[in-house]
Amino acid sequence: xxxxxxxxxxxxxxxxxxxxxxxxxxxxxxxxxxxxxxxxxxxxxxxxxxxxxxxxxxxxxxxxxxxxxxxxxxxxxxxxxxxxxxxxxxxxxxxxxxxxxxxxxxxxxxxxxxxxxxxxxxxxxxxxxxxxxxxxxxxxxxxxxxxxxxxxxxxxxxxxxxxxxxxxxxxxxxxxxxxxxxxxxxxxxxxxxxxxxxxxxxxxxxxxxxxxxxxxxxxxxxxxxxxxxxxxxxxxxxxxxxxxxxxxxxxxxxxxxxxxxxxxxxxxxxxxxxxxxxxxxxxxxxxxxxxxxxxxxxxxxxxxxxx
Amino acid sequence: xxxxxxxxxxxxxxxxxxxxxxxxxxxxxxxxxxxxxxxxxxxxxxxxxxxxxxxxxxxxxxxxxxxxxxxxxxxxxxxxxxxxxxxxxxxxxxxxxxxxxxxxxxxxxxxxxxxxxxxxxxxxxxxxxxxxxxxxxxxxxxxxxxxxxxxxxxxxxxxxxxxxxxxxxxxxxxxxxxxxxxxxxxxxxxxxxxxxxxxxxxxxxxxxxxxxxxxxxxxxxxxxxxxxxxxxxxxxxxxxxxxxxxxxxxxxxxxxxxxxxxxxxxxxxxxxxxxxxxxxxxxxxxxxxxxxxxxxxxxxxxxxxxxxxxxxxxxxxxxxxxxxxxxxxxxxxxxxxxxxxxxxxxxxxxxxxxxxxxxxxxxxxxxx
Numbered sequence: 001x002x003x004x005x006x007x008x009x010x011x012x013x014x015x016x017x018x019x020x021x022x023x024x025x026x027x028x029x030x031x032x033x034x035x036x037x038x039x040x041x042x043x044x045x046x047x048x049x050x051x052x053x054x055x056x057x058x059x060x061x062x063x064x065x066x067x068x069x070x071x072x073x074x075x076x077x078x079x080x081x082x083x084x085x086x087x088x089x090x091x092x093x094x095x096x097x098x099x100x101x102x103x104x105x106x107x108x109x110x111x112x113x114x115x116x117x118x119x120x121x122x123x124x125x126x127x128x129x130x131x132x133x134x135x136x137x138x139x140x141x142x143x144x145x146x147x148x149x150x151x152x153x154x155x156x157x158x159x160x161x162x163x164x165x166x167x168x169x170x171x172x173x174x175x176x177x178x179x180x181x182x183x184x185x186x187x188x189x190x191x192x193x194x195x196x197x198x199x200x201x202x203x204x205x206x207x208x209x210x211x212x213x214x215x216x217x218x219x220x221x222x223x224x225x226x227x228x229x230x231x232x233x234x235x236x237x238x239x240x241x242x243x244x245x246x247x248x249x250x251x252x253x254x255x256x257x258x259x260x261x262x263x264x265x266x267x268x269x270x271x272x273x274x275x276x277x278x279x280x281x282x283x284x285x286x287x288x289x290x291x292x293x294x295x296x297x298x299x300x301x302x303x304x305x306x307x
Numbered sequence: 308x309x310x311x312x313x314x315x316x317x318x319x320x321x322x323x324x325x326x327x328x329x330x331x332x333x334x335x336x337x338x339x340x341x342x343x344x345x346x347x348x349x350x351x352x353x354x355x356x357x358x359x360x361x362x363x364x365x366x367x368x369x370x371x372x373x374x375x376x377x378x379x380x381x382x383x384x385x386x387x388x389x390x391x392x393x394x395x396x397x398x399x400x401x402x403x404x405x406x407x408x409x410x411x412x413x414x415x416x417x418x419x420x421x422x423x424x425x426x427x428x429x430x431x432x433x434x435x436x437x438x439x440x441x442x443x444x445x446x447x448x449x450x451x452x453x454x455x456x457x458x459x460x461x462x463x464x465x466x467x468x469x470x471x472x473x474x475x476x477x478x479x480x481x482x483x484x485x486x487x488x489x490x491x492x493x494x495x496x497x498x499x500x501x502x503x504x505x506x507x508x509x510x511x512x513x514x515x516x517x518x519x520x521x522x523x524x525x526x527x528x529x530x531x532x533x534x535x536x537x538x539x540x541x542x543x544x545x546x547x548x549x550x551x552x553x554x555x556x557x558x559x560x561x562x563x564x565x566x567x568x569x570x571x572x573x574x575x576x577x578x579x580x581x582x583x584x585x586x587x588x589x590x591x592x593x594x595x596x597x598x599x600x601x602x603x604x605x606x607x608x609x610x611x612x613x614x615x616x617x618x619x620x621x622x623x624x625x626x627x628x629x630x631x632x633x634x635x636x637x638x639x640x641x642x643x644x645x646x647x648x649x650x651x652x653x654x655x656x657x658x659x660x661x662x663x664x665x666x667x668x669x670x671x672x673x674x675x
Contacts, residue, residue, distance in 0.1 A: 038436045089612050097619040099435050100373050104572055105615045107565055112608035119605055231447075234440065277470075281451035284444035291441055292429050 005141045010264045011257065016148040016217060018256020019155025023210040024233030025240065025248035026162060027203035033179040033243035034199045035094065040106040041085055043230015044113035045078050045204045049211030050128065050221040051117060052077045057129045067131045074208040082204025083197055085109050091193070110227075118223040128219040131212065147217040154213055158206065159249045165202075166245060175199055179243070228280070232259075235287040241300020250298060259283060312639055318631035325630045326490055333486055347482055349594055351550050354482075354489040355543045356586035360570040361496050361579050362539030367568065368577035368625070369500055370532045371512030372434060375561045375568065376426070376442035377540050379449035380419045382559035384541025385548035386459050388415030389476040392549065393463050396477065404479040412488075412545030419541020420534050427533035431526065434515070443561045453556035473554040480550040488546065492539055496579055499535065508532055509577075569611060574621055581623030 024046060031039045052074040057067045093105045134146025166172035174195045177185040186192050214229065215221070232255055240251025263276045274282075290297065313321065333350070336342045342350070363377045388411040395407055402410075430441045453459050460471035467473075499505050508528055510518040519525045548554055574585030593603050614621070 036436075038440070089616070092616045093612075093619070097615060100367075100371070100576075101615050101619040103373055103436055103439060104568065105612055107568070108608045108611035108615065111565070111604055112612065115602075115605040115608060119601060231443075235444075238437075238440070275455065277455050278451055281448045284448050287444050288429075288441055288448075291433060291437055295433060295437065 002141065006264075008142055009144070010260050012144050012148050012152075014257035014260035015253060016151045016256070017259065018236075018253035019151045020210050020213045020229070020252075021233045021236045021255050022155055022249045022252025023158055023206050023213065024230065025237035025252045026159070026245060027206045027210075028234055028237040029240075029242055029245060029248040030162075030175070030199050030203045032237070034175060034196055035090070036099065037090060037094070037102050038106060038234070039090075039203075040103070040230070041109040041113055042203070042207060043226035043228075043233065044110050044117075045082060045207035045226070046211045046214065046229055047117060047221065047223060047226035048081055048113065049074045049078045049208035050215055050225060051121060052208070053131070053211060053215055054126060054128045054221055057131065061129075067129060068212070070131070071209060071212045074211060075205040078208035078211075079201040079205040081113075082200040082207075086197060086200040091196075110230075114223050114227070121221075121223065123223060125220045125222045128215045128221055130219065131216050150216050151213045154209065155249075155252075158209060159245070162202075162206070163245050171195070171198060232283055235283055238287060238297055239290050241297025243301075244297070244299045247297055247299035255283060255286075258286065312635045313631050321631045321634060330483075330486060330490075333482070337482065348550075349591060351480065351482055351485060351546075353587045353590045354485045355547050355550070356567075356570065356590045357489050357583050358492050358539055358543040358546070359567050360574065360582040360586040361493055362536045362543070363567050364571045364574070364576065364579060364582040365496060365500065365532055366536045367571050368575070368582075369505065369512065370508050370529065371576075372431070372529070373439040373568070374442040374533075374536075375439050375564045376444075376446035376449075377536065377567055378561075378563040379442075379446035379559045380423055380537040380540040381544035381547065382449060382453060382554070382556070383422050384412070384415035384419040384544030385554055385558075386415075386453060386473065386544075387418040387541070388412050388545030389473055389548040389554060390458065390463055391415070392477055392479070393475075397464060404477070405481060405484060407477075408479045408481070408484065408549055411549070412542055415545035415548075416538045416541035419544065420538035423534045423537025423540075424530060427530040427537075428526075431529040431533060443564075446559055446561050446564055450556050450559040453559060459556075474552070476548055476552050476554070478549060478552045480546050485546055485550075488542065492542065493579065493583065496535075496539070500579060504528065504531070512577075569607060572611065572621055573614065575623030575625060576621055577625035578621070578623035578627055580628040581621055581626075584628075585622065 024042065027042050027045070028039060031037060031042070053070045056070040056073045060070050060073075061067060089105050089109055090102065093102050097105075132146060132150055134149060136146060137144045137149060166175060174185070174190045175198070177188065177190055178192050178195045182192055185195075210233075214225075233252065236251035236255040237248050238251070239254060240247030240249070259279055259282075262282050263279050266278065266282070267275050336350075337347065359377065359381065363374070366372055366374050366377075391414055392407060392411045395402060395411075426442070426445050430438060430445070433441055455469050456467075457469045458464055458467045459469075459473055461468035461473070462475050463473050500508075507518070507523050510521070510523060511525055511528060515525060570585045570589050571582055573589065574581030574583070593600065596603060599606075
């Protein structure tokens with residue numbers, strides 16, 4: 001394989017994992033936008049989605065349904081878990097505490113979901129059955145496998161759909177209003193709590209779709225699978241500008257590309273000083289640089305603090 | 308201030324006696340043979356947890372900034388101390404083990420402190436969620452870097468191998484020495500928290516803009532607190548390394564750090580005595596509940612959420628346990644008057660928000 005073809009295939013690799021990051025980042029961004037809370041548990045919603053996929057694919061196959069329909073129960077379960085987490089933990093804390101207690105609650109929920117599923121399913125990796133089988137696309141020397149095509153297409157479709165939903169529908173308008181000013185939206189007759197719950201349901205549902213995309217490429221699940229994925233998606237959300245939907249997409253794809261390209265080339269570029277084992281550190285270093293240079297991210301709006 | 312209460316000098320003596328009694332108790336347990344290696348190990352872990360939790364509480368509770376990277380600093384201190392100790396042995400420098408222990412943990416702490424300043428200066432421009440995330444990021448970077456340094460793996464130094472646990476560290480940590488280090492740490496942190504600086508830091512916690520408008524150098528104070536926290540985290544790391552005898556980079560990750568954050572939150576954000584209590588309880592409890600270790604973290608997380616809903620300020624809140632106050636209360640029956648009232652006034656002024664109030668509370672604090 002020539003160097004150029006190698007480069008292009010790395011780009012596609014990056015876009016594949018980048019679309020997963022983008023979709024997860026979208027969930028982070030929507031929740032952060034509306035209640036200013038870093039939902040640490042969001043990565044774990046992916047894990048829950050993946051476990052639901054693992055359990056529901058055989059059940060659906062027995063009923064003669066194609067495997068991809070498992071995304072429907074997965075989305076429902078994730079949305080339900082998201083709403084429960086919001087109603088049982090985040091809402092009471094939000095009403096009484098400050099932003100630090102809310103953040104600690106989010107970390108606690110993340111630990112709860114991880115350890116809960118560890119208690120139920122065990123700590124080891126489990127295999128997810130094959131979800132889609134799309135033949136590899138060959139263009140000259142370049143080979144793009146089915147998983148990549150599914151991920152990228154699904155990612156783009158979901159992003160466009162979410163953007164249209166938030167910009168064009170009534171609920172989307174309500175979401176934007178609540179994220180701008182809760183009290184004013186209340187006065188305008190918007191059901192603020194209902195809108196927040198809806199946002200959680202949609203954000204968590206997106207995590208289930210991200211789980212599907214992830215499992216198409218890496219068909220295994222474990223209780224801690226969502227942790228690193230969630231962190232990187234979070235980095236993507238911050239990079240793109242937290243609170244901004246196009247930002248989440250740009251950030252997700254950028255982090256995916258950076259990760260795959262650094263893994264492939266950093267060793268050669270730096271003469272072996274920094275190896276591909278550093279790729280996680282590089283992602284976090286980018287986060288830190290972005291936060292320091294432009295805390296509002298690439299596409300976010302800068303916030304000014306009022307007294 | 309009523310005459311019947313303990314004077315300042317007497318209060319100090321009471322505290323010193325209290326610590327001496329505690330040390331006597333520790334010696335009695337260890338020397339009588341009631342404590343085997345296992346119990347001594349738990350006591351050692353308690354001391355390390357107390358140092359970590361109280362120093363973290365300075366950032367989380369007193370400064371009011373959530374950081375998730377304390378174990379990163381702990382591991383910087385741990386690795387520095389371990390490698391320095393190995394270097395001294397390898398060079399054949401004759402040194403008393405206790406002196407070597409003290410030297411290495413001090414150097415480890417200083418290196419951690421330097422990293423704390425380097426990280427703190429840029430990171431503390433951010434606050435709230437972003438600071439939590441950026442410190443988490445630093446912790447993860449430290450973990451990945453430690454994983455990839457050849458000198459920090461295997462047997463270490465020039466024979467080291469990247470990606471392995473650092474093994475063969477001299478286990479020269481002595482429980483009595485560590486106890487006194489813990490005492491000194493806690494005393495220093497107390498002195499800091501109650502000093503002029505401490506009150507300024509509390510003013511920043513309560514209202515950063517007001518504090519800055521009142522002429523406090525917010526950035527300097529934040530970095531100072533961050534550096535102090537990092538210093539003691541490094542100290543704890545050095546002790547940990549020379550107690551365990553081996554180190555893994557995974558310990559620098561953010562999950563370990565959340566463990567200490569949980570301790571701080573349980574004890575009460577801003578209460579150093581609360582931190583001491585919760586560090587000890589939460590270290591002993593898992594050992595006592597070994598049979599249920601699979602469900603330990605599950606129970607922790609549920610309790611944490613319940614705490615956040617019903618008592619977000621932790622067990623102690625910002626209240627400090629104080630031996631002299633207790634004695635005043637029992638002996639002179641004026642716990643609610645005199646010293647306690649002054650302390651409440653100081654506390655009230657602290658939470659009232661303005662730096663001016665905090666500054667005017669200075670005489671009140673001195674009285675207490």
